[in-house]
Amino acid sequence: MIDNSPLTEETVTVVGGGVGGLAAACTLADAGADVTVLERTDSLGGVTNRLELGEFTFDTGPSWYLMPGTFERFFDHFDRSVADYYELTRLDPQYRVFYKDGDRLDIEPDLDRIRAVFESYKAGAADALDDYLAEAERTYEVGMEQFVYEDRARFRDLLDPSILRAAPALTHLGSMQDYVAGYFDEPKLQQLLQYTLVFLGGSPHNTPSLYNLMTHVDFQLGVYYPEGGMYSLVEALSALGRELGVSYRTGAEVTGLDPVDGGLRVATTGASHVADSVVANANPAHVERDLLDADQHGRDPGYWEGQTYGPSALLLYLGVEGEVDPLAHHSLVFPTDWDAHFERIFEAPGWPEDPAYYLSVASQTDGAVAPDGHHAVVVLVPLAPGLDDGPERRAAFRDRILADLAENTGVDLRDRIVAEQSVCVSDFTDRYRTPGGTALGLAHTLDQTGPLRPSHHAPGVDGLYYAGAFTSPGVGLPMALISGEHAAEALARDAGRSRLDRLVPNL
Numbered sequence: 363m364i365d366n367s368p369l370t371e372e373t374v375t376v377v378g379g380g381v382g383g384l385a386a387a388c389t390l391a392d393a394g395a396d397v398t399v400l401e402r403t404d405s406l407g408g409v410t411n412r413l414e415l416g417e418f419t420f421d422t423g424p425s426w427y428l429m430p431g432t433f434e435r436f437f438d439h440f441d442r443s444v445a446d447y448y449e450l451t452r453l454d455p456q457y458r459v460f461y462k463d464g465d466r467l468d469i470e471p472d473l474d475r476i477r478a479v480f481e482s483y484k485a486g487a488a489d490a491l492d493d494y495l496a497e498a499e500r501t502y503e504v505g506m507e508q509f510v511y512e513d514r515a516r517f518r519d520l521l522d523p524s525i526l527r528a529a530p531a532l533t534h535l536g537s538m539q540d541y542v543a544g545y546f547d548e549p550k551l552q553q554l555l556q557y558t559l560v561f562l563g564g565s566p567h568n569t570p571s572l573y574n575l576m577t578h579v580d581f582q583l584g585v586y587y588p589e590g591g592m593y594s595l596v597e598a599l600s601a602l603g604r605e606l607g608v609s610y611r612t613g614a615e616v617t618g619l620d621p622v623d624g625g626l627r628v629a630t631t632g633a634s635h636v637a638d639s640v641v642a643n644a645n646p647a648h649v650e651r652d653l654l655d656a657d658q659h660g661r662d663p664g665y666w667e668g669q670t671y672g673p674s675a676l677l678l679y680l681g682v683e684g685e686v687d688p689l690a691h692h693s694l695v696f697p698t699d700w701d702a703h704f705e706r707i708f709e710a711p712g713w714p715e716d717p718a719y720y721l722s723v724a725s726q727t728d729g730a731v732a733p734d735g736h737h738a739v740v741v742l743v744p745l746a747p748g749l750d751d752g753p754e755r756r757a758a759f760r761d762r763i764l765a766d767l768a769e770n771t772g773v774d775l776r777d778r779i780v781a782e783q784s785v786c787v788s789d790f791t792d793r794y795r796t797p798g799g800t801a802l803g804l805a806h807t808l809d810q811t812g813p814l815r816p817s818h819h820a821p822g823v824d825g826l827y828y829a830g831a832f833t834s835p836g837v838g839l840p841m842a843l844i845s846g847e848h849a850a851e852a853l854a855r856d857a858g859r860s861r862l863d864r865l866v867p868n869l
């Protein structure tokens with residue numbers, strides 16, 4: 363939070379109304395800045411959005427409300443609580459997994475029951491899980507305290523005695539695949555400990571085992587559903603911002619940023635204005651390639667082409683007549699060997715032959731999102747960014763997924779879909795301006811973690827800051843929220859320094 367640097371004389375434009383931008387706006391307005399959020403689409407939230415098709419309501423992007431403490435901590439900064447805006451329900455089961463060999467299991471919100479699932483696959487696996495979880499919790503505690511809540515975006519921020527004390531918990535630099543295989547040789551158990559890497563935009567082969575912490579998040583901190591759906595978070599953040607004086611403009615695309623004396627000129631499809639500072643929640647690749655002139659920023663021109671991006675996705679939003687049991691609120695469908703699908707995302711981009719995918723049926727928890735006797739089903743298939751998703755390809759793949767779903771879960775939706783819309787790779791590029799249509803941003807590979815992610819300071823452009831999943835700490839709602847706070851704090855630190863320079867020029 364911003365403690366000692368009131369921003370009462372500062373005008374700030376936030377470019378993009380995703381969760382990172384909304385969090386930055388609240389933090390800055392609370393410190394006294396005059397904040398306006400400009401969002402190019404017609405609604406706030408970015409990928410965290412709401413789609414209404416007739417009487418069906420869908421969360422368009424995130425559907426797993428994880429790490430509830432991070433949201434509580436955020437609202438607490440403003441003397442509010444999550445419960446002031448929405449109630450949370452802990453899901454039971456948290457999720458159901460359908461393996462394509464006909465096997466099926468539930469992960470319930472009870473560690474003893476999860477231990478029993480592990481033990482049922484291999485004698486001794488429950489004890490191995492205890493060891494795994496103890497380490498995951500240790501990594502989580504250190505990671506959150508030292509690297510997530512604390513902004514250590516520069517290497518010099520690592521020169522801190524507390525980092526040295528934390529070092530033993532941070533030696534997990536090998537791949538998650540090797541790390542998990544050191545505990546469990548049963549492929550299905552390995553998948554249970556690795557599927558969360560997709561939340562980070564990575565695969566078991568390219569994500570460092572630091573992210574064992576995700577199993578602590580999953581098995582111990584739990585999976586929740588906010589009353590009204592995930593969009594309740596966006597409504598809460600925008601309501602909080604309004605209470606703090608933030609102005610919002612939707613349908614306002616920023617088309618250029620130009621550093622000028624004392625600030626940045628912000629050009630929009632309508633007019634242009636000068637702001638003292640800008641926080642770009644629009645991703646930095648778009649900002650540096652499309653909004654700034656090439657010679658105005660200090661990033662290597664090839665930088666964005668050389669990065670590893672998290673998956674894009676095919677998303678099907680389906681209003682379905684009749685029951686969809688045994689699909690749970692969250693269900694995962696995994697081939698027993700999923701390496702080929704990850705290869706199709708990261709190494710040899712193409713449409714997967716035997717896809718792993720995810721289904722969200724919020725209507726299993728929340729009757730308000732579908733009419734009586736119906737369900738709101740979202741199917742999400744991770745895909746390589748940059749894939750050509752022309753209408754025929756997309757339609758053919760959609761049919762394959764629905765056939766696969768019927769075969770592997772017994773739930774045949776094909777003759778009872780009464781409302782439908784889809785989103786695929788090119789929609790992410792068009793709507794959110796992401797490179798190759800990545801849905802998640804920069805993957806959490808070792809060389810794109812911590813201070814190796816783009817920092818909150820735009821290189822070479824005074825007064826321009828970045829907030830959102832492309833920066834640190836990274837991908838996911840809790841991280842986007844925290845990145846907004848960090849970007850606001852970076853701005854306040856710089857504003858404080860320049861005020862001091864004006865007062866005492868030769869300090």
Ligand SMILES: Cc1cc2nc3c(=O)[nH]c(=O)nc-3n(C[C@H](O)[C@H](O)[C@H](O)COP(=O)(O)OP(=O)(O)OC[C@H]3O[C@@H](n4cnc5c(N)ncnc54)[C@H](O)[C@@H]3O)c2cc1C
Binds near residue numbers: 423615742837838842
């Ligand atoms: C399909 C999907 C499923 C996910 N599932 C989960 C999940 O279950 N749980 C979880 O925690 N996380 C999940 N995530 C990740 C999480 O949603 C994101 O990390 C987070 O919402 C990103 O927020 P952001 O603020 O960085 O960016 P965004 O949401 O991308 O917001 C950026 C905003 O900038 C706007 N913008 C871009 N260019 C301009 C411009 N020139 N002018 C004005 N505005 C502009 C865009 O329109 C957009 O609104 C999921 C993401 C996706 C896509």
